Amino acid sequence: MELLRQKVLKEGIVLGQGVLKVDSFLNHQMDPFLMREVGREFTRRFSGEEITKVLTIESSGIAPGIMTALELEVPLIFARKQKSLTLTEDIYVEKVYSFTKKETNEITVSKKFIAPGERVLIVDDFLANGEAAFGLARIVEQAGGSVVGIGIVIEKAFQPGNRLLQEAGYRVESLVRIASLEDGRISFVEEEEGLLS
């Protein structure tokens, strides 16, 4: 997605250790037109699939998620993230480890919002090791629903998330795929493959 690629190049800030900061348009300040285009692009890529709900995780997944849900004309659910939890019978809970923050969170979704047979598109802002996406997928499957696919705004393709998700049988669509952040330079997978000048 060229618009997104340009935005990443222009406004993305490479911090040490493989961290890309995009807080001017995705993680803190958000560009609503870009978010709408992201929603349209996911809808285009998953056209032909019957999708009944979009599932994302707070907080940065909500804006791309709601725009995708608007285009697909289905509800959005956002999973909540918390450090620890009093369990109740009404919620699905999965543990998700964040390599960036070096902590385990529990992510939760109310049982009443995913019915058996539901066909769910998972949307998230970043894909690195795939922990959050796997956690969301396990919640959908616990509920007796199926994961139609996983839509990612920015993939760090030098980390194993995409490969692991595909090996587990999930369809992954990433709008931009970053091959490397080495030496403070952002390069994309397509460039490395020689598809772009």
Add this chain to the structure above:
Amino acid sequence: MELLRQKVLKEGIVLGQGVLKVDSFLNHQMDPFLMREVGREFTRRFSGEEITKVLTIESSGIAPGIMTALELEVPLIFARKQKSLTLTEDIYVEKVYSFTKKETNEITVSKKFIAPGERVLIVDDFLANGEAAFGLARIVEQAGGSVVGIGIVIEKAFQPGNRLLQEAGYRVESLVRIASLEDGRISFVEEEEGLLS
């Protein structure tokens, strides 16, 4: 806003102690069409105001916030909420007490996203005691910006937030105003005033 009022009546669940649960369309599952209408209604109510940014707070403010920002054609910023924080020079921090959760959070916004002179519309999902709205307003003012107004999706008018904000000089626009949740029944301010049958 009639659409929203109907949704609150149909799907809102009154819990004890003045708590209204609207997690089927606003706080956990979200209705994207309703969120778009909320964004359009805030834009209509604040038309004529020059607005340069929308500011909200994670997580439930993000969906109404991004739809408002889309209609207004300006960026959205969402403040982050955390229990405690390593201070840095790059962020504005305000303490916000949550009466519902009985805890104090620190809310933060990066300094680089609010410039002096910025004209900011604050949007949030709920207004009760006004703590979050005051915290967001103080951040805008610390930055040398001005608060054009405060747009609230659901106001609990039996709590003092609206009055306190207006006394402090802020314009508040609430899309629905709940007069009472007593005996498990949702009644609206307009009903009590005899404006509706």
